[in-house]
Amino acid sequence: MNDTVPATSTLDASTCLREVFGYDSFRGDQQAIVDQVIAGGDAVVLMPTGGGKSITYQVPALVRPGTGLVVSPLIALMHDQVAALLANGVRAAYLNSTQLPHERQEVEQAYLAGELDLVYVAPERLNLPQTKQLLQRGRLSVIAIDEAHCVSQWGHDFRPDYLQLGALADDFPGVPRMALTATATQATHREIAQRLNLPDARHFVASFDRPNIQYRIEPKTDPRRQLVAFIGSMPAGATGIVYGLSRKTVEQTAEYLCGQGIDALPYHAGLPAEVRAANQSRFLREDGVVMVATIAFGMGIDKPDVRFVAHIDLPKSVEGYYQETGRAGRDGEASIAWMAYGLGDVVQQRRFIDAGEGDRAFKQRQQQHLDAMLALCETVGCRRQNLLGYFGESSGPCGNCDTCLTPPETWDGLVPAQKLLSTIVRLQRERGQSFGAGHLIDILRGGDTQRIRQQGHDKLATFGIGADLSEQDWRSVVRQLLARGLLVSQGEYGVLGLSETSGGVLRGESPVPLRRDVLGRSGGSSRVRKSSVAEQVAEGDRPLFEALRAWRAEQAREQGVPAYVVFNDATLRALAQLRPASVTDLDGISGIGAKKREAYGESVLAVVAAG
Structure with missing residues (x-):
């Protein structure tokens, strides 16, 4: 390593914060993290989105001699952060596939000359021998591995190239290293430290609470109309992100919103690169744009004034949900995380797991992720309390989520559950048949359908015994029983079957308290409107x-x-x-x-x- 490269700065941390970034003081653990790294120590930093993670590696990079290396998983994030740093007078650059050869060469020469304060590189490029050789010819001040949860093979955003980043300890001895993320359970936290070879790092774990975000989940009936009504409840010109599971859903939803007078754009991996880039540019640069996207959009998006994040399909995990909703309100202003969630989501996610690749252990892990997500959706307690508890953080009721503002009513669902399970038992044992939720509900409600007549299901002992509940009520019963594992969804068509715990319900030994769905909860939207x-x-x-x-x-x-x-x-x-x-x-x-x-x-x- 060339020790003759000049130092990039003679600033101390406080002066750097004030003169470069315009802030009078550090927040929370920022000061302690900065001091740890400036002194040459390693750090593992768990801090929520909007908590100021970037300051904790940008300041040390400016104070310590050399160039700070930031490992970033997405090109869009690099471009945004470099643009913001340049606006603050920081000599920042990136090395990625969007550059022409002569542009990369200019960055490389600037680095070797000691003329860069920070350089951003994707893990895939960093693992190339020529990139490491280049970096070893210059002088690094600090190595920051952003979105470090991507190293976890059991996590929700696994990136194989992150597994090789543990070798940076040997490649750059003496350079302090940082692993940073806004999304990590206790298990993922341990995996980060182990896989990135940070045995002596000091760990900083800030609260995962985002008190400015109001969490709201409502039953899914007509998701696009519900979405329009929700967006209409937001302040005029609010910027937001809408997440859908498939490319088709994204395109159809964006088209529908445009037809309702909402400035909406689609984003998914199947669109041409130039279309994705143009749509993302409009979202970042204009007010009032709603981006409808798959999870291909968002990680590292540094737009601070996103007022809402909406989900019209169920996320696969609490980690994914937390990360996606965390893109709202990075500026600390009041924002909403809204979701419409229904029976079809549960069936669809379970089908994806069953049909997906991976061994039994992998599928069990996916099922655990889904179960935790369902528990968040179905809770009758505080959503924030449930969410923070998932990450190992205890808290009291927040008073600002939908279940706190409008506590859900619960009712005894034992008898309806027994009626449904009995219908499944009779069909399977007496006739060797299995059906999905729609047909079972028709039987229970005494429906006069062609399928019921053809199958002779109007002769079943349970035919019509559930007419006291509406179709929507029955769908709520099915959804909640699935979420609790009292029912299972099987096969490509999502037919329903009994689980290991169904017997206790049939025998009347297990209570079945259910939450009563209330459509169109206000969720305190007026409170958010007043906070625009x-x-x-x-x-x-x-x-x-x-x-x-x-x-x-x-x-x-x-x-x-x-x-x-x-x-x-x-x-x-x-x-x-x-x-x-x-x-x-x-x-x-x-x-x-x-x-x-x-x-x-x-x-x-x-x-x-x-x-």
Whole structure:
């Protein structure tokens, strides 16, 4: 390693935070993490999205001599973070497949000359021998492995190339290493430290709670109409992400939303690369855009003002759900995580697991993920409490999720469960037949269908004994029994069968308390509406705030960057409130460092003076 490469900075951590990033003080564990790494120690950092993980490796990279290496799993994340760093006057770059050969060569030469503060590389490129050889010819200040949960083979975002990153300890001895993630159970946490070879690292585990996000889950009846109604309850111009399970669902939902006057764009891996790039660019740079996407979109998306994340299909795991909903409200403002969830989701996910690849242990792990997700959906307690408990964090009721704001009513479901299970038993044992939920419900409700008449199911002893419940009520019963493992879904067509625990219900030995579904829960949407960005600005300051937003939008368009790279909403609010009259007055306003003060100071002051 070449020790003659000059140091990149003589700043201390506090000065760096203030002068470069425009913040007066560190938050939470940031100071302790920064001190640990600057002193040369390793760190494992578990911190929720929006908690400020990037500061914990960017500051050490600027303070320590050399160039900080950031291992990032997605090209989109690299581009966003590098753009934001350049706006703050940081010498940042990336090496990835979007660059032409001469562009990569320029970055490589800058690194070898000691002219870069940070360089971003994907794990796949980092594992190439020529990339490691290049990095060993220069000087690294710190190695930060972002989205470190991708190393977990049992996790929800496994990336095989992460498994080779443990070798960085031997490839770059003496360089402090960091593993960072916003999504890790206790088991994944242990796996991160083991696989990335961080035995002596200091561990920092912040709370997983995102108190600004309101969690809401409602029964799925007509998901697209429900989605439109939900989006309509949000403040005008709210930006959001809608997740669907399949490419077809994504495209049809985006088209439907557009037909309802909502500015919606599709995103999935099957779209041409140029379409994905254009749609993502619009989402990042414009207000009020709704991105309808598969999980191919989102990891590392650094847009702070996403006001809602909606799911119209059930996520495969709590980790996936937490990570996806965590893309809302990164700026700390009130946001909503909404989901429509129904019987079809349960059947579909179980079918995917049964038909999927992998050995028995892998499928059991997938089933455990799904069971935990179903428990979150079906809980009659606080959703946030359930969610945090999954990550090993205890808490009291939050008072701001749908089950806290409108506590669900429970009812004794033992008799309906017995009626349903008895129908399945009679069909299987007397006739050797199995059916899905729809036909079973028709039998219980005494339906006059061609299939019932042809099969002679109107002669069953259980025919019509469930007419006291509506079809929707029965679907709720089936869904909840599946979620609790009192029923199983089998085969390609999702026929229902008994589980090992069904016998206790049939014998009346096991209680079956069920939650009563309430369609269209308000979930406190008015509370979120009152917390919209514009409404948090004092009435007398709103004209200036809107003028500053218009100025910011123009600056962002001219530079071809997202608006938040110029200034975030919190900075605009402070400017509208404080009304600085001189460049000196800009000092101390959160988010305005030396570079942005120099770049935008006079222009901002002119907007304030005109306002």
